[in-house]
Amino acid sequence: MEDVIIKKLTKKFGGNTAVEDINLNIEKGSLFTFLGPSGCGKTTILRAISGFLKVDEGKIFLGERDITNVSPEKRDIGMVFQNYALFPHMTVYENVAYGLKIKRFSKQDIDKRVEKYLELVSLNGYEDRKISELSGGEQQRVALARSLVTEPKILLLDEPLCNLDAKLRIKMRNDIKLLQQKLGITTIFVTHDQEEALTMSHKIAVFNRGSCVQVGTPSEIYSNPKNSFVANFIGETNLFKIDSVSDAPRCIYIDEETKLDTEQDPSNKLFASIRPEHIGIKARSSGRVNEFKGIIERVQFNGNIINYLVKVKNIEVTVTSVNSLEENDKFFPLQEVYIEIPKNSVRLLKE
Numbered sequence: 517m518e519d520v521i522i523k524k525l526t527k528k529f530g531g532n533t534a535v536e537d538i539n540l541n542i543e544k545g546s547l548f549t550f551l552g553p554s555g556c557g558k559t560t561i562l563r564a565i566s567g568f569l570k571v572d573e574g575k576i577f578l579g580e581r582d583i584t585n586v587s588p589e590k591r592d593i594g595m596v597f598q599n600y601a602l603f604p605h606m607t608v609y610e611n612v613a614y615g616l617k618i619k620r621f622s623k624q625d626i627d628k629r630v631e632k633y634l635e636l637v638s639l640n641g642y643e644d645r646k647i648s649e650l651s652g653g654e655q656q657r658v659a660l661a662r663s664l665v666t667e668p669k670i671l672l673l674d675e676p677l678c679n680l681d682a683k684l685r686i687k688m689r690n691d692i693k694l695l696q697q698k699l700g701i702t703t704i705f706v707t708h709d710q711e712e713a714l715t716m717s718h719k720i721a722v723f724n725r726g727s728c729v730q731v732g733t734p735s736e737i738y739s740n741p742k743n744s745f746v747a748n749f750i751g752e753t754n755l756f757k758i759d760s761v762s763d764a765p766r767c768i769y770i771d772e773e774t775k776l777d778t779e780q781d782p783s784n785k786l787f788a789s790i791r792p793e794h795i796g797i798k799a800r801s802s803g804r805v806n807e808f809k810g811i812i813e814r815v816q817f818n819g820n821i822i823n824y825l826v827k828v829k830n831i832e833v834t835v836t837s838v839n840s841l842e843e844n845d846k847f848f849p850l851q852e853v854y855i856e857i858p859k860n861s862v863r864l865l866k867e
């Protein structure tokens with residue numbers, strides 16, 4: 517187990533800067549996620565850590581060891597790629613054993629290790645199957661076993677769940693998380709799926725356009741996003757552009773303490789962010805100052821939750837409610853309702 521430390525990493529492709537001045541401290545034994553939209557530089561950093569990509573500037577350390585110029589095979593890092601990169605003509609056993617053969621392990625030791633790691637990913641008994649005879653989820657687990665069998669210090673996972681169907685993705689999320697905890701291996705997980713990041717990670721680094729915007733625990737990032745990009749990218753939010761804090765109460769309720777909490781820079785664009793699940797919705801008025809009358813424009817049924825699009829004057833507000841058994845807690849298009857914005861639910865954010 518090692519920390520991974522990245523200092524001032526920059527990588528350009530021709531004139532295009534893929535990532536710039538990245539500084540990260542990935543604690544040993546943790547599952548750390550790189551999250552961001554397509555093209556923001558996640559894979560570039562992962563490839564730099566693996567050694568398959570030479571960096572232009574900056575340094576990468578495994579614990580105390582500077583690995584910036586060490587060749588990939590000497591870095592002690594295991595990697596699972598998006599498409600798994602398995603050898604299709606080989607059996608499960610041959611795929612998993614491959615890295616050990618290259619390292620010239622004895623046949624006896626290879627057998628022992630392959631057995632151990634196939635058992636860890638619940639694929640014992642599959643040794644003689646061809647890769648083409650496996651489901652997507654099984655292939656994924658072979659890829660995991662293959663990357664872990666050499667017992668690397670670091671495990672890199674590049675969007676490993678993106679080819680699986682919704683239900684299997686959820687199962688594999690839990691399987692990977694449990695395996696990571698069991699082995700205690702420092703793991704870096706790349707995804708553009710915020711739900712995957714929130715459910716699996718100890719810490720998340722959010723990237724946008726080649727820069728790291730925020731690092732924190734899932735709960736820190738969700739509850740206290742650093743700017744409007746993070747608030748919008750992680751979970752759903754209502755974002756209201758406001759010209760100044762004094763302008764805000766005209767469209768939404770902003771409590772005094774919220775103003776005091778926020779660094780304000782009048783030259784920057786300012787947004788008020790309110791999570792839809794923090795807004796209350798009722799059929800009758802309670803007469804509170806933070807309550808607004810509106811009309812339901814749209815209802816989106818999601819099974820466990822219901823999203824209401826409510827028009828308050830000319831502003832659209834999304835409100836999320838739990839799908840309760842109580843019929844009185846459900847609302848319908850064109851119904852008049854009252855929404856309530858609780859004290860402290862508003863975050864004032866820069867762009």
Ligand SMILES: Nc1ncnc2c1ncn2[C@@H]1O[C@H](COP(=O)(O)OP(=O)(O)OP(=O)(O)O)[C@@H](O)[C@H]1O
Binds near residue numbers: 532533554559560
């Ligand atoms: N080999 C390359 N040559 C030129 N440009 C590249 C190369 N690899 C990546 N880029 C560019 O660098 C930027 C970052 O790419 P990267 O693959 O790291 O993004 P990403 O966040 O992993 O995206 P995705 O989620 O789509 O995989 C993009 O603008 C991409 O086009």
